[in-house]
Amino acid sequence: MKVGTTHYRSIWRNGDEVRIIDQRWLPHEFRVVTLRSTQDFATAIADMWVRGAPLIGATAAYGMAASMADDASDANLNASYDTLHATRPTAVNLRWALDAMRALLAPLPQATRAEAALVKAAEICDEDVETNRMIGVHGLDLIRQIAAAKSAAKSAGEPVRLLTHCNAGWLATVDWGTATSPMYHAHEAGIPIHVFADETRPRNQGALLTAWELGQHGVPHDLIVDNAGGHLMQHGEVDMVIVGTDRTTAQGDVCNKIGTYLKALAARDNGVPFYVALPSPTIDWTLRDGLAEIPIEDRDGREVTHVQGKDASGATADVQISPDTTSARNPAFDVTPARLVTGLITERGVCEPSAAGLAALFPEKAGA
Amino acid sequence: MKVGTTHYRSIWRNGDEVRIIDQRWLPHEFRVVTLRSTQDFATAIADMWVRGAPLIGATAAYGMAASMADDASDANLNASYDTLHATRPTAVNLRWALDAMRALLAPLPQATRAEAALVKAAEICDEDVETNRMIGVHGLDLIRQIAAAKSAAKSAGEPVRLLTHCNAGWLATVDWGTATSPMYHAHEAGIPIHVFADETRPRNQGALLTAWELGQHGVPHDLIVDNAGGHLMQHGEVDMVIVGTDRTTAQGDVCNKIGTYLKALAARDNGVPFYVALPSPTIDWTLRDGLAEIPIEDRDGREVTHVQGKDASGATADVQISPDTTSARNPAFDVTPARLVTGLITERGVCEPSAAGLAALFPEKAGA
Numbered sequence: 139m140k141v142g143t144t145h146y147r148s149i150w151r152n153g154d155e156v157r158i159i160d161q162r163w164l165p166h167e168f169r170v171v172t173l174r175s176t177q178d179f180a181t182a183i184a185d186m187w188v189r190g191a192p193l194i195g196a197t198a199a200y201g202m203a204a205s206m207a208d209d210a211s212d213a214n215l216n217a218s219y220d221t222l223h224a225t226r227p228t229a230v231n232l233r234w235a236l237d238a239m240r241a242l243l244a245p246l247p248q249a250t251r252a253e254a255a256l257v258k259a260a261e262i263c264d265e266d267v268e269t270n271r272m273i274g275v276h277g278l279d280l281i282r283q284i285a286a287a288k289s290a291a292k293s294a295g296e297p298v299r300l301l302t303h304c305n306a307g308w309l310a311t312v313d314w315g316t317a318t319s320p321m322y323h324a325h326e327a328g329i330p331i332h333v334f335a336d337e338t339r340p341r342n343q344g345a346l347l348t349a350w351e352l353g354q355h356g357v358p359h360d361l362i363v364d365n366a367g368g369h370l371m372q373h374g375e376v377d378m379v380i381v382g383t384d385r386t387t388a389q390g391d392v393c394n395k396i397g398t399y400l401k402a403l404a405a406r407d408n409g410v411p412f413y414v415a416l417p418s419p420t421i422d423w424t425l426r427d428g429l430a431e432i433p434i435e436d437r438d439g440r441e442v443t444h445v446q447g448k449d450a451s452g453a454t455a456d457v458q459i460s461p462d463t464t465s466a467r468n469p470a471f472d473v474t475p476a477r478l479v480t481g482l483i484t485e486r487g488v489c490e491p492s493a494a495g496l497a498a499l500f501p502e503k504a505g506a
Numbered sequence: 507m508k509v510g511t512t513h514y515r516s517i518w519r520n521g522d523e524v525r526i527i528d529q530r531w532l533p534h535e536f537r538v539v540t541l542r543s544t545q546d547f548a549t550a551i552a553d554m555w556v557r558g559a560p561l562i563g564a565t566a567a568y569g570m571a572a573s574m575a576d577d578a579s580d581a582n583l584n585a586s587y588d589t590l591h592a593t594r595p596t597a598v599n600l601r602w603a604l605d606a607m608r609a610l611l612a613p614l615p616q617a618t619r620a621e622a623a624l625v626k627a628a629e630i631c632d633e634d635v636e637t638n639r640m641i642g643v644h645g646l647d648l649i650r651q652i653a654a655a656k657s658a659a660k661s662a663g664e665p666v667r668l669l670t671h672c673n674a675g676w677l678a679t680v681d682w683g684t685a686t687s688p689m690y691h692a693h694e695a696g697i698p699i700h701v702f703a704d705e706t707r708p709r710n711q712g713a714l715l716t717a718w719e720l721g722q723h724g725v726p727h728d729l730i731v732d733n734a735g736g737h738l739m740q741h742g743e744v745d746m747v748i749v750g751t752d753r754t755t756a757q758g759d760v761c762n763k764i765g766t767y768l769k770a771l772a773a774r775d776n777g778v779p780f781y782v783a784l785p786s787p788t789i790d791w792t793l794r795d796g797l798a799e800i801p802i803e804d805r806d807g808r809e810v811t812h813v814q815g816k817d818a819s820g821a822t823a824d825v826q827i828s829p830d831t832t833s834a835r836n837p838a839f840d841v842t843p844a845r846l847v848t849g850l851i852t853e854r855g856v857c858e859p860s861a862a863g864l865a866a867l868f869p870e871k872a873g874a
Contacts, residue, residue, distance in 0.1 A: 165828065165829035165830075165832075166826075166829075334835070337707070337810070337827065337828075338733070339705070339707060339731040339732065339733055340731045340733075342827050345811075345827040345828040345832075346827065346828070349828045349829055349832040350828075350829045350832075353829055353831055353832060359832075360807075360832075360833050360834055360835045361807075361810055361811060361828050361832050361833070361834040361835075362810065362834065362835050362836075363707040363708045363732070363764065363765070363810055363836070364707065364731070364732050364733050364765070365706070365707055365708075365732050365763075365764040365765025365768065365840075366764055366765070366835065366836070366837055366840075367768075368765070368767045368768045368771070368840060369764060369767065369802065369837050369839075369840035369841075370835070370837070372767070372797060372840065372841070373797075395733075396731065396733040396734055396737060397731070397732070397733025397734070397736070399736045399737065399740070399772070400733065400735075400736045400768040400769075400771065400772060401768075403736070403768065403771040403772060403775055404767070404768060404771060407771055429740060429741075434737065439728075439729075442705070442729055442730065442731055443713075443729060444815070445813045445815060445825060445827065446825065446827070447812070447813060447824075447825025447826050447827040448825060448826045448827075449817065449823060449824075449825050450823065450824070455817060455818065455823075455825055456815075456817075456818070456825075457813060457814065457815025457816060457817050457823055457824075457825050458534075458815045458816045459705065459710050459713040459714065459813065459814070459815040459816075460533065460705075460713040460714070460717045460718075460729050461533035461534075461717055461718045461721055463721055464533075464713075464717040464718075464721060464727075464728075464729050465728050465729070466728055466729040466730065467702070467728045467729075467730050467734065467738070468730075468731070468734070469734055469737050469738070471737075472733075472734075472736060472737035472740065473737075473740070
């Protein structure tokens with residue numbers, strides 16, 4: 139999407155080079171970095187210069203391509219796979235992209251591997267963009283319906299007010315984003331919208347990234363604390379919630395950034411539709427009961443006791459918000475039960491969050 | 507309660523002087539300040555060296571006493587009332603304390619006003635302490651019941667896990683606090699407890715104050731982000747929620763710090779008892795429907811876009827977490843409907859959150 143007046147993807151080729159946005163410095167600095175060696179790509183993933191499942195997968199794919207340009211041997215193919223996989227070993231998309239690359243490359247003559255790897259990495263990127271674009275097309279229909287209902291009611295002229303949590307934006311994917319794709323589509327279609335972006339403690343992806351990308355693309359929005367969404371919904375100030383997901387079960391339970399569940403409860407309590415935007419690879423067809431089956435990572439308490447931002451000198455700095463001796467619990471995700479979800483917006487359309495709903499859209503997977 | 511090994515109130519006399527804790531520096535510095543002139547007291551309230559409705563009232567009462575010691579004329583009595591009232595004009599307790607002081611002092615001969623004011627201010631403090639102590643006694647019964655149920659079940663030996671939001675602690679009152687009073691009572695009674703303290707964005711009173719006072723008094727606790735409580739409840743890690751309130755309607759709707767409503771929803775969804783601790787002056791007998799009738803203050807967005815803490819040098823500093831151009835919405839409170847509240851813990855006992863429940867405990871008020 140747009141940064142200033144220029145359209146960017148989150149990863150792109152520039153001649154023979156691959157470039158990314160080093161997201162660690164957002165929103166205060168927009169730094170573009172060229173990745174060359176396999177190690178460059180591994181560092182970019184491990185140290186979170188890039189983040190978001192689809193973008194991690196795409197970056198790993200280009201990392202394999204860089205590795206093949208350097209040394210197309212079987213030994214290096216396997217070593218690079220291992221190096222890249224070790225960066226974020228629990229990232230499902232990372233493994234998926236690396237497996238796809240190795241499956242393609244291993245049978246090929248060494249002389250053709252580098253070029254084939256580049257083509258495949260570009261394909262992985264384009265597929266992600268297309269998937270997210272289609273999520274946007276389907277989500278746009280929902281926003282259009284709300285806009286139509288509003289213009290038929292006394293709230294004519296008022297924008298469609300959307301709330302989102304964390305960053306399921308284009309910065310987490312190659313382009314469009316997942317939860318943001320319907321928003322960008324609506325904005326480009328001329329439907330007036332206003333987005334409330336939850337700051338998303340502890341890592342503040344909403345404040346750092348979602349607010350930035352919406353602002354750069356020109357989408358009207360306000361930052362709110364994670365505590366505020368329920369109050370806004372009680373007072374009729376939110377027409378629809380759209381969030382992303384890290385993992386959704388075959389029955390429609392949604393694992394997403396910590397705090398999503400609280401917003402789903404508030405949406406249900408106030409009759410606000412609560413949608414989850416998800417590319418189908420996010421569906422874990424082996425899982426049913428998300429609450430019982432999805433293990434939740436407890437992360438370092440320092441993310442809770444400290445907050446990063448821009449200090450008075452303009453430098454990036456941490457401040458400690460609690461007493462020196464205070465310990466913190468830091469569960470990173472929560473699970474929103476399917477019963478609280480209005481619908482799932484996938485690249486194939488919108489379905490109800492249930493085994494039947496998902497099976498109707500993805501019959502070839504649901505039978506597996 | 508304790509700071510280190512010494513018992514403190516949040517405001518106290520030391521010979522002829524009145525001292526407070528300058529809470530702006532907590533938790534990183536414990537600064538005690540002596541207040542002398544009426545203006546000292548006014549500044550302490552206006553600039554939030556002290557905060558919390560009961561403590562503001564007590565500070566204003568001592569401010570009137572200081573003013574009478576200086577000049578006990580009617581003119582100064584009225585001028586001091588106005589000066590102190592202008593500090594936080596919407597604070598109900600402030601007005602109540604000032605009205606009580608003026609009603610007492612105005613009919614008295616000027617020569618006796620200074621001494622009478624000091625006695626009355628001390629009374630206001632002692633009454634607050636006693637009210638909060640009784641909230642603790644009644645809340646302790648509830649915690650005791652949970653502890654008994656746990657020791658009869660397989661969770662024997664496990665502490666009673668309590669969650670609270672914001673700071674309804676002794677720092678917001680003269681001593682004991684409201685939501686924390688049952689916790690301190692349980693701790694002193696030898697019932698093992700563990701408290702989850704919500705950080706409470708945007709002003710982080712949970713991280714800055716609640717974590718500090720629990721830690722100083724030796725109560726086991728963890729800081730959590732506001733997003734985490736629902737997840738902990740889903741996984742059976744919270745036995746009871748206790749929060750304070752700024753204003754409760756005659757039907758039991760509870761206005762409290764933004765985000766309280768989300769915790770109440772999660773408690774209801776997971777069968778966790780949700781209690782509100784309140785001194786009866788917090789009940790607004792003129793209000794019925796809290797959602798419709800209680801206006802919610804929208805505060806400066808800078809509280810959302812910036813976070814205060816201790817920087818690497820140990821100094822108190824702000825960091826900006828969002829892009830320079832991002833605007834923020836900052837509603838300061840929300841209303842938890844009575845239907846989500848398990849019970850109200852008052853100084854007279856525990857009641858159901860309804861007109862009938864409150865009327866049974868406070869018949870003299872409910873008829874008004």
